[in-house]
Amino acid sequence: MAETALQLDSRDNVLVALQPLAAGTGVRFGAASTSVTEDIPAKHKMALEDLAPGDVIRMYGMVVGEVTQPIPRGGLVSTRNVRHRAEAYSATRQPVSFTLPDAAPWTERTFMGYRRADGQVGTRNYWLVLPLVFCENRNVERMKEALEEELGYGSEGNSYRQHVRKLLQQKKAANSATASAKETSAARVFPNVDGIRFLTHQGGCGGTRQDAQALCGLLAGYIHHPNVAGATVLSLGCQNAEIRMLMDELRARDPQMTKPVLVFDQQKSGRDSTLMGSALDATFAALEEANSATRSAAPLSALTVGLKCGGSDGFSGISANPALGYLSDLLVQLGSKTLLSEFPELHGVEQELINRCVTDEVAQRFYDLMHAYSARAKAVHSGFDMNPSPGNIQDGLITDAIKSAGAARKGGVSPVRDVIDFPQYATTPGLNLLCTPGNDVECVTAQSGAGANLVLFTTGLGTPTGNPVAPVVKISTNSQLADRMADIIDFDAGGIITGEKTIAECASELLEFCIGVANGERLTKAEQLGQYDFIPWKRGVSL
Amino acid sequence: MAETALQLDSRDNVLVALQPLAAGTGVRFGAASTSVTEDIPAKHKMALEDLAPGDVIRMYGMVVGEVTQPIPRGGLVSTRNVRHRAEAYSATRQPVSFTLPDAAPWTERTFMGYRRADGQVGTRNYWLVLPLVFCENRNVERMKEALEEELGYGSEGNSYRQHVRKLLQQKKAANSATASAKETSAARVFPNVDGIRFLTHQGGCGGTRQDAQALCGLLAGYIHHPNVAGATVLSLGCQNAEIRMLMDELRARDPQMTKPVLVFDQQKSGRDSTLMGSALDATFAALEEANSATRSAAPLSALTVGLKCGGSDGFSGISANPALGYLSDLLVQLGSKTLLSEFPELHGVEQELINRCVTDEVAQRFYDLMHAYSARAKAVHSGFDMNPSPGNIQDGLITDAIKSAGAARKGGVSPVRDVIDFPQYATTPGLNLLCTPGNDVECVTAQSGAGANLVLFTTGLGTPTGNPVAPVVKISTNSQLADRMADIIDFDAGGIITGEKTIAECASELLEFCIGVANGERLTKAEQLGQYDFIPWKRGVSL
Numbered sequence A, B: 001m002a003e004t005a006l007q008l009d010s011r012d013n014v015l016v017a018l019q020p021l022a023a024g025t026g027v028r029f030g031a032a033s034t035s036v037t038e039d040i041p042a043k044h045k046m047a048l049e050d051l052a053p054g055d056v057i058r059m060y061g062m063v064v065g066e067v068t069q070p071i072p073r074g075g076l077v078s079t080r081n082v083r084h085r086a087e088a089y090s091a092t093r094q095p096v097s098f099t100l101p102d103a104a105p106w107t108e109r110t111f112m113g114y115r116r117a118d119g120q121v122g123t124r125n126y127w128l129v130l131p132l133v134f135c136e137n138r139n140v141e142r143m144k145e146a147l148e149e150e151l152g153y154g155s156e157g158n159s160y161r162q163h164v165r166k167l168l169q170q171k172k173a174a175n176s177a178t179a180s181a182k183e184t185s186a187a188r189v190f191p192n193v194d195g196i197r198f199l200t201h202q203g204g205c206g207g208t209r210q211d212a213q214a215l216c217g218l219l220a221g222y223i224h225h226p227n228v229a230g231a232t233v234l235s236l237g238c239q240n241a242e243i244r245m246l247m248d249e250l251r252a253r254d255p256q257m258t259k260p261v262l263v264f265d266q267q268k269s270g271r272d273s274t275l276m277g278s279a280l281d282a283t284f285a286a287l288e289e290a291n292s293a294t295r296s297a298a299p300l301s302a303l304t305v306g307l308k309c310g311g312s313d314g315f316s317g318i319s320a321n322p323a324l325g326y327l328s329d330l331l332v333q334l335g336s337k338t339l340l341s342e343f344p345e346l347h348g349v350e351q352e353l354i355n356r357c358v359t360d361e362v363a364q365r366f367y368d369l370m371h372a373y374s375a376r377a378k379a380v381h382s383g384f385d386m387n388p389s390p391g392n393i394q395d396g397l398i399t400d401a402i403k404s405a406g407a408a409r410k411g412g413v414s415p416v417r418d419v420i421d422f423p424q425y426a427t428t429p430g431l432n433l434l435c436t437p438g439n440d441v442e443c444v445t446a447q448s449g450a451g452a453n454l455v456l457f458t459t460g461l462g463t464p465t466g467n468p469v470a471p472v473v474k475i476s477t478n479s480q481l482a483d484r485m486a487d488i489i490d491f492d493a494g495g496i497i498t499g500e501k502t503i504a505e506c507a508s509e510l511l512e513f514c515i516g517v518a519n520g521e522r523l524t525k526a527e528q529l530g531q532y533d534f535i536p537w538k539r540g541v542s543l
C-alpha cells in the first residue's frame, strides 16, 4: 500500500498529506503509521505529536514555524495555530557533506545552439526592440504592430479574432449591423531569426538614479544575452536612463561591443514619424544580417539555467523542486551555470546556504544581501514573512519558512560558487545565488538578464509566466494541474507524488526535454502562447 | 523693444533668459537693464548681483538654491555654482491674500457628456478590460488583439505596417524572397462606445499587502471613473490582489455598485481557452449594453481636471504652468475639481500651500504626506532633490526647488480645499492636492484613478504621455516645441514667452479647447496616437 503522508526528515514533527486524510482514519508514512484526529486536506500538514504554544514546527529537519494554539497529535497545522518562525543564522560557515548524482551519462551530450562572437551560445536567435524610458513604450508597441504581422511573427496560431468574428455573425443574424474583416498572414521573411522581441517597462525616469542605472544594467544584460543578435533602442531624450548609461553597462558586460545596437532619440528626431521611419528602416536592415546565424553543436556547459518556482503548493517542495535540484546538481558537474534566486524564499534556510558557500567572502555577500533586503522590507512595514500569497496559504504553504524550505530544494546540494546581485550577469560556472524577489516575473526577468538561456519554472497552482528571450519550461508539481492547465504546463513532475517515478528519473527526463527546447526543436508552452513577461525589479522610490 | 530676460519677482536675484544672451551685450528686464558677462542659454538664469558661496538664489520670491562657487553679476547660474536649497516649513498656516480671475463669462457654459447612474459625467464612454495581477497581462493583450480590430477600434490611422510592406517590396525587388499581407479594417460595431481600453500592470502579487490593496483601490477608481461604462476583470486566482479586495474598494467608491463588472479566474477556468471564451462572450454582450449611452449637456462643475507638467524646461514655470493655474482658478469658481499632484515637485513651496489650506487638518495632512514621502526617499539614499532629470537640468531647471517653484504655479492661487493620498478618489469641489510622484505616467495614472475626466499636461521638451480613460491635453511651454513635435502637442502656450499673448488670454483659449475635448468633438494627440500609458505607483518592496 502506498504512503498517504510523508515525513520529509526524521527530525520532523509534522507529516505532509499526499491526499486528503479523513478524521478517524489511519495514515501510513514510511514504515510507521498513526491516526488522524481532524480532516487534513491534501498538501497540508498534520501534527505527529501533541504541540503546545511556543513549540517549533520542523519540516525538512528545519524550523519552519512556531505553535500559537495547542495542536493535538493527528490535528491540522494551519494559520490559526502556527505562525512564521525561522532559525537565526550567522555569516560563519559550518562544514557540510553532500553527495552529487552521477553526471557521467551526460558528459558527451550537446545541444544545437547559436554561437556568438563573444563565445556565448544561444538557444534562440532574437532581435530586441526596447525603450530606455516608459515614454517610448507606445512607439515600441507600434514597431511591434508593424513588424510582427508583416514579417511573419504574427499571432495566427494564438488569436481569438475568429471567436469575435463568430460573435459578430450571431449579432448580424439578430439585427442589421454588419462588420467584416479578413485575417491574413505572411510567411516568415527571416527564417533564421526566431523572433523580434519587444520589451516595454515602467522605468528609466521619475525615480532614483540607482534604479535608472539598474535598469540600464538589466537592459545591457538582455542585449548581451546569448539568445540576442542585436537591439534597436528607443530613447525620449530627457530621461534619467541616458543612452551613455546603457552603453557603459553594455561595455562592462561585453568590452568588445560585438553586437549591433541601433539607437534612436525622439526629442532629437522631432516628428514621431521621423523617429519611427528611421528605426524601422535600420531594424529591417539589421534583421537581414541577424538572419545569417545558424545552429551548431555546443556542450551543455554553455547553458545558464534559471531555477524558479511560482504559484507554489504543498507539493512543490516534494516533487518538482527536488527534481530541479537534482537536475542542477547534474548540470553544475558539466560546467553549466545554474541560478537560484527569490531571496525572500530563502529566508529560513540561510545557514544551510551559507555553509555551502565556497569561500567566506561569498558567504558574507549572501549574508549582507539577505540582511539589506530584509531591512528594506521591514522599513515599509512588511517583511519576508509576508511572501506567501493567498493561493500559497490555501494550498498548505502557511509560513514563509515552510515555503522557503521547499523552495530552496531547487538548488540541490551543490556548493554555492558565487553570489551576485541584480542586475549582475552570471559568469561563474556552477550554482550561483542571484538576489531577486520571489515575484515570478521580476525573478525570471532578472535571471534572463543574468544570462539564463533556459529557465525551469515549477508550479503547483498554475501560472502562465514566460520571458522574451529565455525559453521558460513550466513543470507541474502534481498531475491534476498538468491535466487541467495543459496549455501552460510543459512537463509533469506529479509522478513523484503518486510514486510512479523517482526524483532521479524525473530529473533525467526533464534534462532530455530541456535539450530539445535548447535545440529549438521544441517550443515551450509560453512561447506557443506568446507569453513574454518582462518586469525590471525597482528597488528605489518614485520621485 | 521686447524684454530679453525676466525678473519673476522683485525679490529675485536672478533673471530668466527668454532667448540666448551673449556675453558683453546688455539685457532689458521690466524697466531696468544690466550687462551680460557670460553667455546665458535661453531658459537659463543670470545673476543680478555678485553672489558668494552660502548666498541663496531667489526666484518667484522664493529660495530655490544655494551658491557654492562665486558668481559675478551677469554670470550664469549652473549646477557648477549652485546646489538645491529650499526654505524650511511648518504645519502652521499663515494668513494669505489672493485675487481670483473673473469666472463670470463661463458660468453658463456646458459640455456634452455621458451622465452615469451615480451622478458623475463622462467626457468619453469606454469599456475597461484589466488584470488583477501581471500574470494575466498576456490574456488581456489577447483580448485586445481579438476585440480591437474586429470591432473597428483598430490602428489603421496610426499603423506603420504599410512602411514595413514597402521595405519588403524593396527587398523582393533585390532578391527572390516574398511576403504579402493585406490590412483590413472593420466598421465600428458599437458607435457609442468610444473605445475598449485594455490596462496591463506589474502588480497584484509578489509585493506587500499594502501595494496589493493600493492597486485594487486604483483599479476600483478606474472602474468608478465617469468615462467608464463597466469592466471585464481577469484574475489568475492565487494572487495577493484578490477579487474581494477589488470589490471592497469599488463598494467604498460606489456603494450602490451601479456598474457591470465581469470577473473571470484562470485557475478556476482550467484551460486558457475556456477563460478567454467566457470573457469574450460576456464582454461582447456588455458592449451592446454600453452602446446605449448618449451625450447630454452638463455643467463645467462636472469636470475633474488633473494638472500636470512633464519634460519641463526653463519656460514651464513662466508660460504654460501659470496658464494652467489661471485656468484652475477659473474652474474651481465654477465648482469643478482640480488636482495638483507631483509632491516631490512641491518641495520648496510647502509653506505657501500650507498657508492656502482651508483648515488646520487639511494643512496637517499635506505636511504629514510630504514628510513621510521625503523620509522614504532618504531611506533609499535618494531624496526630492534628485527629482530633476538630465533633460530638466540641461534646460535650466538645475535644482528641485527651481523646478518646484515653477511646477506649483499650475495650482494657481485658490485655496486648497482638500489633500488626498494615492489611490483616493477626489470628492471635494475646488483645488485638491493629490499625493503622487512627479513621474509622468504614475502621476497621470493616479489623477485618472482619482476621477480626472480631463488632464492638462504642460511640457517644454516634449513627451508623448496619454491615459487609457482620461483625455490628456498636451500644452507646450514654447512655440519651437509645438512646431517641432506637432504630432504630440495639442496646444501652444509659447505666445506668453514671445509677448503675443497674456496668461489670461492663453487660459481662456485653453478652456475653450478643453470644452471641445470634453464634448468628444476633439480628440487629443495622445488619443490619435493611441498612447494609453498606465503605471500604478508602487510604494512598497517586491517580495
Ligand SMILES: [Ca+2]
Residues within 6 Å of the ligand: A308, A309, A310, A311, A312, A342, A345, A407, A438
Ligand atoms: Ca517562488
Ligand SMILES: [Ca+2]
Residues within 6 Å of the ligand: A309, A310, A311, A312, A389, A438, A439, A440, B205, B206
Ligand atoms: Ca508567487
Ligand SMILES: [Ca+2]
Residues within 6 Å of the ligand: A200, B200
Ligand atoms: Ca504592454
Ligand SMILES: [Ca+2]
Residues within 6 Å of the ligand: B308, B309, B310, B311, B312, B342, B345, B407, B438
Ligand atoms: Ca513635473
Ligand SMILES: [Ca+2]
Residues within 6 Å of the ligand: A205, A206, B309, B310, B311, B312, B389, B438, B439, B440
Ligand atoms: Ca518628468
